[in-house]
Amino acid sequence: MKTKILFAALLGALFATTACSGEAAPPATPATVTVTPSPTPLPGPDAKTVAWLDGMCGAIHGYVKASNDHASKQGSGVEVTRPWLSQDLGVRAELAGKVVDELSALPASPVPGGDAARKSLVDSYTAARDAAAEGKRKLDASKSQAALDAGLKALDAAQKPLTETTDPFASIKMDTPELLAAASAAKKCAPGS
Structure with a gap:
């Protein structure tokens, strides 16, 4: 240059x-x-930052992909029956639970504001997991119309993370050259990962 x-x-x-x-x-x-030649080569992106970003992106993108795969297997025009709803709530609870586990396993964030962003995501996916699990439990325990209605509401709550932003870094300022380099090196943060 x-x-x-x-x-x-x-x-x-x-x-x-x-x-x-x-x-x-x-x-x-x-x-x-x-x-x-420059006397000292420019340092590459910080490995800990790249790993942390990959962990965040991998959890969220993994959830979206798994959820989309599950939905595509359902096909369009699915008749909502108790067994179908019970199974779907179980799958939704499992998928959201996996995200909670993956995000909770990440070390402290090397990115300023990263821990707050992670906590917000953990809270959102915990609510989705708990809603799906509780909806399934109530649906399986009762044959009433009220339990079926509660199961449908739980399904809506379980899918809330899909309707919210899937950008795990929306609240983080990624404006330093070091953070931008780390984000571009994080393979799981690339579109289509």
Whole structure:
């Protein structure tokens, strides 16, 4: 990059000198640019930060992928029956529980504001897990219409993380070169991961 800037500056200076003198420009001679390697290479992204970001992204993207896979197996126009609803609530509770476990297992955040963002996500997925598990429990314990209605409400609550933002870093300022480098190195944070 320095080479291109230096070369462009040399050409600009040559052009300005020639244009102002009113004389014909001498024939252009190739410029020789010497590149001096930096005495110390720039450090790569911090491995702990990359690992932490991968953990956050992996948990959230894993949930979205698993939830979408589960939904695609259901097909469209599924008839909501007690057995179907009970099974679906069980799957939703399991998927949300996995996210809670993965996020809770992460070490303290090396990213400013990261622990608060993680806590917010853990709270959201815990609520989804608990709603699905409680809805399934009530549905399986009673054959009443009220239990079926409660199961449907639990299903809505269990799917709430899907309707909320899936960007685990929405509340974190990722504006330093170090954080941006770490985020770009975190493979599980890449689109489609």
